[in-house]
Amino acid sequence: MCAISYYLERDNIMTTGISLVRENAASMAPPRSLWVPFPLGRPLGVANDPDFQHRVIAAALKLFNSTDGPVLEDFPEDAPVQQTESPLACPVTFIKSATTATSWQERLGRELSTLKPWHDLGKRRRNGRTLTGVSNSSIDEIIQRLAAYLDTVTLPTDELVWFKHATEDAKNYYLEAITAQPDDQDPDNLHTIFWTQTLLADALVMLSEQLSSVQGLKQFARILVPRRAMDMRASFSSAD
Amino acid sequence: MVRLADLPDYEREHLLAKNMPPLGPATWVASEKPLAELRIALVTTAGLHFRDDPTFEFTDATFRPISNNENANDLIMSHSSVNFDRTGFAEDVNLVYPIDRFKELEARGTIGGLANVHYSFMGAGLMPAEYQHSASQLAGMLKKDRVDAVFLTPV
Numbered sequence: 034m035c036a037i038s039y040y041l042e043r044d045n046i047m048t049t050g051i052s053l054v055r056e057n058a059a060s061m062a063p064p065r066s067l068w069v070p071f072p073l074g075r076p077l078g079v080a081n082d083p084d085f086q087h088r089v090i091a092a093a094l095k096l097f098n099s100t101d102g103p104v105l106e107d108f109p110e111d112a113p114v115q116q117t118e119s120p121l122a123c124p125v126t127f128i129k130s131a132t133t134a135t136s137w138q139e140r141l142g143r144e145l146s147t148l149k150p151w152h153d154l155g156k157r158r159r160n161g162r163t164l165t166g167v168s169n170s171s172i173d174e175i176i177q178r179l180a181a182y183l184d185t186v187t188l189p190t191d192e193l194v195w196f197k198h199a200t201e202d203a204k205n206y207y208l209e210a211i212t213a214q215p216d217d218q219d220p221d222n223l224h225t226i227f228w229t230q231t232l233l234a235d236a237l238v239m240l241s242e243q244l245s246s247v248q249g250l251k252q253f254a255r256i257l258v259p260r261r262a263m264d265m266r267a268s269f270s271s272a273d
Numbered sequence: 274m275v276r277l278a279d280l281p282d283y284e285r286e287h288l289l290a291k292n293m294p295p296l297g298p299a300t301w302v303a304s305e306k307p308l309a310e311l312r313i314a315l316v317t318t319a320g321l322h323f324r325d326d327p328t329f330e331f332t333d334a335t336f337r338p339i340s341n342n343e344n345a346n347d348l349i350m351s352h353s354s355v356n357f358d359r360t361g362f363a364e365d366v367n368l369v370y371p372i373d374r375f376k377e378l379e380a381r382g383t384i385g386g387l388a389n390v391h392y393s394f395m396g397a398g399l400m401p402a403e404y405q406h407s408a409s410q411l412a413g414m415l416k417k418d419r420v421d422a423v424f425l426t427p428v
Contacts, residue, residue, distance in 0.1 A: 050425025
């Protein structure tokens with residue numbers, strides 16, 4: 034973001050924008066930057082809250098009034114914190130240990146079948162919107178192919194691009210199913226559910242660990258599983 | 274969030290490693306028009322594009338066009354990083370790419386207008402200077418679109 038801003042301004046296009054990491058903006062010093070105290074992935078702060086989003090935008094546009102720069106200002110509001118005291122109501126019960134199925138194909142297939150009605154519901158609520166489709170494969174094909182790698186103890190070394198996109202599609206599908214019903218959901222709770230309770234997360238962690246041991250693929254393995262997922266899984270295991 | 278003090282050590286160190294010195298002497302274009310006369314383009318580094326467009330590579334300095342007239346709800350994301358939340362974007366495209374908010378500002382007369390085309394980069398894995406060529410290319414396209422100013426969003 035800082036680099037694009039710098040180069041556009043050098044080419045005589047005026048810029049303003051949002052920064053999610055204040056220290057990065059302070060060091061690179063783009064011409065105009067508004068730091069916002071929101072989670073990564075949420076630069077406008079709150080989904081489906083036009084008034085809040087307009088306040089963020091107005092604060093960034095106000096930087097055009099500055100007479101010289103670089104200028105870095107702080108947005109004064111935090112995003113509202115979820116008020117509910119109860120844990121997230123997940124519509125799906127993930128039961129990894131209760132199944133008698135032995136193959137990944139069967140186990141992941143069962144898990145997917147429990148999610149499908151919820152994904153359909155969520156997609157209807159979002160008026161058809163879904164983030165899936167980056168890999169150009171259906172969710173059934175994605176799950177079948179991921180399971181096949183684990184069942185046959187092979188790795189997707191000859192289709193890394195498809196594999197990366199497929200893992201993102203699968204994660205998006207799961208999270209869209211878990212959030213089928215509207216709620217002011219804390220993203221940390223959602224990701225904790227995904228990374229500690231689902232078989233898909235087990236599969237992704239296993240494949241990531243295996244890929245990480247292949248020469249030249251350590252970096253690739255890092256773009257499959259978030260750094261914080263391993264913390265979540267460790268905390269969940271120790272709490273068991 | 275994202276206050277670095279609130280993050281685990283490894284997360285804080287990862288983000289601090291992205292601190293870079295300025296790319297050169299400070300650049301600054303003074304505003305010569307009131308906001309109500311500015312024609313604005315949105316530019317995001319969130320790795321957004323439509324399903325028919327090429328996905329972004331794992332590291333990629335190119336950009337994708339997003340027509341002002343296309344339905345932004347059809348945008349998807351092929352950002353290579355896994356270290357941010359996408360569920361908010363799934364709920365509301367404006368959380369990352371605030372096109373509806375800017376159309377409201379245009380309708381109210383708060384801004385002069387919107388560009389015909391907005392743009393998305395994918396900000397991951399490259400050093401800042403590696404965006405120089407494509408950013409200059411983009412500047413030329415924005416000028417053809419009579420854009421006065423750009424509003425940038427990260428992810």
